[in-house]
Amino acid sequence: MVSERKERILRIIVDEYVSKGVPVGSGTIAGRGLGVSPATVRNEMYELEEQGYLTQPHTSAGRIPSDKGYRHYVQALMAAVQPSAVEQRLICHQFHQVEREAEEWTRLAAAILSRMLNSVAIVTLPKPSESRLQRLELVSLQELLVLLVLILREAKVKHQLLALDEAVSEDELSSCARRLNAAYVGLMPSGFPVSSMELTPFEEQVTKATAQIMQAEDQEEYEEPQVDGLRHILSQLEFASSKKVADIVALLEQRSLVKMLLPQVLTGEGLQVVIGGENRYEVMHECSVIVTRYGIPGEVGGAIGVVGPTRMQYDRAIPAVSFLSEVMSDLVNEVYG
Amino acid sequence: MVSERKERILRIIVDEYVSKGVPVGSGTIAGRGLGVSPATVRNEMYELEEQGYLTQPHTSAGRIPSDKGYRHYVQALMAAVQPSAVEQRLICHQFHQVEREAEEWTRLAAAILSRMLNSVAIVTLPKPSESRLQRLELVSLQELLVLLVLILREAKVKHQLLALDEAVSEDELSSCARRLNAAYVGLMPSGFPVSSMELTPFEEQVTKATAQIMQAEDQEEYEEPQVDGLRHILSQLEFASSKKVADIVALLEQRSLVKMLLPQVLTGEGLQVVIGGENRYEVMHECSVIVTRYGIPGEVGGAIGVVGPTRMQYDRAIPAVSFLSEVMSDLVNEVYG
DNA sequence: AGTTAGCACTCTTCCGCCTAGAGTGCTAAT
DNA sequence: ATTAGCACTCTAGGCGGAAGAGTGCTAACT
Numbered sequence: 001m002v003s004e005r006k007e008r009i010l011r012i013i014v015d016e017y018v019s020k021g022v023p024v025g026s027g028t029i030a031g032r033g034l035g036v037s038p039a040t041v042r043n044e045m046y047e048l049e050e051q052g053y054l055t056q057p058h059t060s061a062g063r064i065p066s067d068k069g070y071r072h073y074v075q076a077l078m079a080a081v082q083p084s085a086v087e088q089r090l091i092c093h094q095f096h097q098v099e100r101e102a103e104e105w106t107r108l109a110a111a112i113l114s115r116m117l118n119s120v121a122i123v124t125l126p127k128p129s130e131s132r133l134q135r136l137e138l139v140s141l142q143e144l145l146v147l148l149v150l151i152l153r154e155a156k157v158k159h160q161l162l163a164l165d166e167a168v169s170e171d172e173l174s175s176c177a178r179r180l181n182a183a184y185v186g187l188m189p190s191g192f193p194v195s196s197m198e199l200t201p202f203e204e205q206v207t208k209a210t211a212q213i214m215q216a217e218d219q220e221e222y223e224e225p226q227v228d229g230l231r232h233i234l235s236q237l238e239f240a241s242s243k244k245v246a247d248i249v250a251l252l253e254q255r256s257l258v259k260m261l262l263p264q265v266l267t268g269e270g271l272q273v274v275i276g277g278e279n280r281y282e283v284m285h286e287c288s289v290i291v292t293r294y295g296i297p298g299e300v301g302g303a304i305g306v307v308g309p310t311r312m313q314y315d316r317a318i319p320a321v322s323f324l325s326e327v328m329s330d331l332v333n334e335v336y337g
Numbered sequence: 338m339v340s341e342r343k344e345r346i347l348r349i350i351v352d353e354y355v356s357k358g359v360p361v362g363s364g365t366i367a368g369r370g371l372g373v374s375p376a377t378v379r380n381e382m383y384e385l386e387e388q389g390y391l392t393q394p395h396t397s398a399g400r401i402p403s404d405k406g407y408r409h410y411v412q413a414l415m416a417a418v419q420p421s422a423v424e425q426r427l428i429c430h431q432f433h434q435v436e437r438e439a440e441e442w443t444r445l446a447a448a449i450l451s452r453m454l455n456s457v458a459i460v461t462l463p464k465p466s467e468s469r470l471q472r473l474e475l476v477s478l479q480e481l482l483v484l485l486v487l488i489l490r491e492a493k494v495k496h497q498l499l500a501l502d503e504a505v506s507e508d509e510l511s512s513c514a515r516r517l518n519a520a521y522v523g524l525m526p527s528g529f530p531v532s533s534m535e536l537t538p539f540e541e542q543v544t545k546a547t548a549q550i551m552q553a554e555d556q557e558e559y560e561e562p563q564v565d566g567l568r569h570i571l572s573q574l575e576f577a578s579s580k581k582v583a584d585i586v587a588l589l590e591q592r593s594l595v596k597m598l599l600p601q602v603l604t605g606e607g608l609q610v611v612i613g614g615e616n617r618y619e620v621m622h623e624c625s626v627i628v629t630r631y632g633i634p635g636e637v638g639g640a641i642g643v644v645g646p647t648r649m650q651y652d653r654a655i656p657a658v659s660f661l662s663e664v665m666s667d668l669v670n671e672v673y674g
Numbered sequence: 675a676g677t678t679a680g681c682a683c684t685c686t687t688c689c690g691c692c693t694a695g696a697g698t699g700c701t702a703a704t
Numbered sequence: 705a706t707t708a709g710c711a712c713t714c715t716a717g718g719c720g721g722a723a724g725a726g727t728g729c730t731a732a733c734t
Contacts, residue, residue: 025726039678042727060685060726100498135476139488145672147492151476155484159494161437161672230567231587235580243572250568335482335498362697376707379698397697397714 001051001072008034009044010053011077014065018311023062067276070288070310074273080319083116088323095327102126102155105331106226109304109324114229117317118236119308121229122258122291124222126332128154128300131217133184136210138177143167148209154300154336158213168202176203180210189214222303225258236309247283252307262303265289271322276310288312294325295332304328338388338409345371346381347390348414351402355648360399404613407625407647411610417656420453425660432664439463439492442668443563446641446661451566454654455573456645458566459595459628461559463669465491465637468554470521473547475514480504485546491637491673495550505539513540517547526551559640562595573646584620589644599640602626608659613647625649631662632669641665 001007012032016024026038026045045063048054053069056062065073083091091112098104106123113121135151144164151157168176180203184192193199193207217223230249251257261281265274271292277285288310295301304325306317338344349369353361363375363382382400385391390406393399402410420428428449435441443460450458472488481501488494505513517540521529530536530544554560567586588594601617602609608629614622625647632638641662643654 023726027726037678038726039680039728040676043677046728056727058685059728060683060724062726100500101496134478135474137472137474137486137488139472141471141492141672147488147494149474149486149488149494151474151484151486151496155478155496155498157484157486157494157496159438159488159492161492163437228590231583231590234571234583234586246568246571249571253565253568335478360697364697374707375697376699376709377705380706383699393698395714396699397695397712399697 001048001053003044005034005036006044006048007077009041010048010065010069010073013054013063014070014073014077017064018313021311023057023064025062028062067278067310070275070314071278074275074314074318078315078318081316082319083323087116091324092327095331100335102332102335103224105328106224106302107228109328110226110228113304113306113320113324114232116320117306117308117313118232119229119306119312119317120227120233120252121304121306122252122262123226123228123304123328124262124302125224125226126154126295126300126302126328126336127217127220127223128152128156128336129298130188131156131214132186132188133210133214134186136177136181136184136206138173138206140168140170140173146173148206150210150213152214152217156217158217160209160213162205162209164202164205172200172202176200176206179203180206184210189218220259222259222262225255225262225303227252227258233307244283244286248287248307251281251283261289262291265291265305266293266303269293271318271325273314273318286310288314290314290317290321292321292325294328296329296336300332300336302328338385338390340381342371342373343381343385344414346378347385347402347406347410350391350400351407351410351414354401355650358648360394360401362399365399404615404647407612407651408615411612411651411655415652415655418653419656420660424453428661429664432668437672439669439672440561442665443561443639444565446665447563447565450641450643450657450661451569453657454643454645454650455569456566456643456649456654457564457570457589458641458643459589459599460563460565460641460665461599461639462561462563463491463632463637463639463665463673464554464557464560465489465493465673466635467525468493468551469523469525470547470551471523473514473518473521473543475510475543477505477507477510483510485543487547487550489551489554493554495554497546497550499542499546501539501542509537509539513537513543516540517543521547526555557596559596559599562592562599562640564589564595570644581620581623585624585644588618588620598626599628602628602642603630603640606630608655608662610651610655623647625651627651627654627658629658629662631665633666633673637669637673639665 009029012029013024016028026041029041030036030038045054052066053072054063055066094108095105098108102125106125110121110123132153134153137149139147141147144167146162146164147159148162149159183194183197189211192211233245264280265272274289276288279285286309287307289305289307291303291305293301294304305321346366349366350361353365363378366378367373367375382391389403390409391400392403431445432442435445439462443462447458447460469490471490474486476484478484483499483501484496485499486496520531520534526548529548570582602611611626613625616622624644626642626644628640628642630638631641642658
């Protein structure tokens with residue numbers, strides 16, 4: 001890939017193919033400003049194909065970019081199209097209109113991304129790298145049923161029902177809450193039970209449940225992914241072989257799989273673009289994933305990204321993901337910073 | 338629809354068409370135990386078509402049931418296929434293995450239904466008809482940031498961040514929580530602020546937020562619908578006109594629309610079956626919905642159901658929905674009863 | 675040497691045509 | 705009332721040919 005003209009041609013092919021979805025022929029390219037004839041373009045295209053940047057669906061069709069072609073486009077040729085200032089303000093505005101609540105932000109971010117890019121968006125809840133207890137509450141519901149509410153450091157609230165073996169009075173309940181709060185607040189799950197402390201059986205039960213919830217919390221790297229925009233995959237994806245689409249939807253729908261998908265994509269730092277066959281999962285070979293982390297590095301964060309067909313508007317999608325990750329980071333900073 | 342033989346024929350047609358997905362011809366039916374010739378069957382089918390129970394895709398194809406045909410089948414002909422005892426026990430077992438938490442149950446119910454029936458399942462969170470405050474907590478996060486945690490009667494926990502105008506000390510925070518708890522516990526959102534009470538500006542703010550959250554809570558009839566099994570709609574639905582499928586997925590994906598869908602379906606009491614064109618939404622005309630309420634009537638409850646193609650295994654789906662609604666009711670009863 | 679016009683060639687897509695097969699509706703016989 | 709027989713209808717699928725798009729090659733041009 002020496003000549004500058006080849007690069008211009010590749011760029012035109014990507015842009016054209018992404019917007020039209022039809023293999024691009026030499027004629028189309030020649031009529032795009034570079035002042036050469038179709039024949040010249042054909043020679044160049046032949047070499048680009050030799051080098052693996054283009055492929056031909058069949059002898060007498062135009063060319064389409066290969067994965068390698070897209071990669072070069074993304075890394076070297078693409079002119080990023082930032083969301084307009086108006087759009088940016090609009091987005092920020094939407095975030096300030098919604099409840100001040102991480103889950104709402106996550107949902108909103110997924111909805112906005114999905115709508116902006118007409119593709120599937122994935123956003124996980126922000127999650128602290130290690131959870132610490134901020135407060136513990138016990139609320140009596142029935143004689144033998146108590147609600148345990150844990151408030152964790154980063155404004156996260158978890159709750160669970162506890163079934164008791166024998167009744168516990170209101171007084172015992174609040175004294176237990178007081179004692180345990182005094183002992184445990186600020187600790188990570190590994191820190192309790194504090195060995196020096198005598199625990200009643202009930203306190204024991206509460207401690208166990210608390211530790212369990214917090215440990216479960218810490219085990220998952222990404223939490224509660226919001227997936228929005230599955231509808232787009234249907235209208236947009238040309239490889240309508242409904243079997244494949246169904247596989248992809250199944251992959252995205254099951255949270256467990258999103259949790260598997262993210263780590264293998266989010267390896268390095270910064271924004272990652274995984275194109276077509278670069279995906280480790282077979283079913284994703286006709287998709288690209290753009291994803292990045294947001295939040296405060298090492299402290300609290302999540303993942304945000306989109307999944308779309310390989311034929312994707314990278315020049316708009318990459319800045320959009322990037323922008324929304326910044327917005328999310330700012331919000332997280334405001335609250336947890 | 339007088340003769341018993343016509344009913345047997347209709348029943349065979351529905352069973353056959355549902356399982357094979359191909360229009361059913363007179364030959365197939367004649368070879369199904371009723372000792373008559375194809376010609377006789379044809380005569381009967383002709384009349385069934387006259388009466389609107391069957392339709393013909395074209396002159397020389399077999400018959401398929403019309404919406405009216407399905408309706409008669411569901412109401413009069415169908416032999417309900419209960420989930421086997423083993424299956425029932427397995428399902429109950431799964432519910433007891435999961436955290437004691439309404440959201441987990443809802444999610445699990447949707448997953449089970451979706452898997453049992455290979456179709457889309459919708460389950461809403463159980464929701465009390467009127468929310469009452471059980472406890473209110475204030476947790477300081479930063480100097481100007483407080484987390485308000487509301488615990489409502491039915492073991493429901495809501496939380497929201499409050500941004501303060503000026504700092505509030507820990508002492509003020511806990512005294513505020515104490516005062517407001519004393520005044521508001523057990524009340525419905527309409528009950529406060531209690532007029533006889535002097536409120537500090539901060540208490541005012543907390544009161545407002547509390548009332549707002551609870552009112553928002555009460556406005557929605559169905560809460561947080563879990564939708565599972567969208568993947569099935571793709572593989573299963575024959576009307577693969579991807580435009581239509583995309584519309585349906587969009588309808589189901591957006592929570593707001595599920596919220597619109599349920600009320601118009603769940604009109605009467607008990608389990609509802611809405612077949613094909615009986616659906617009010619145009620896009621749903623090739624789908625059937627089976628849905629029912631669960632919970633404690635008048636107190637706390639939600640909706641549970643499935644959406645599938647009109648060509649659905651009603652004989653299995655109806656008992657399955659029914660069974661899972663009972664399981665959910667039992668769980669709700671255990672906790673809130 | 676790089677570029678280009680010209681042209682034959684290839685391959686897909688679309689259309690119409692045809693046939694095989696399925697299933698019907700009618701008629702006449704039982 | 706039922707049924708065998710049969711002509712009829714309609715679809716799905718295969719085949720062939722024409723149109724169109726785009727290539728690759730060659731020979732001429734700058």
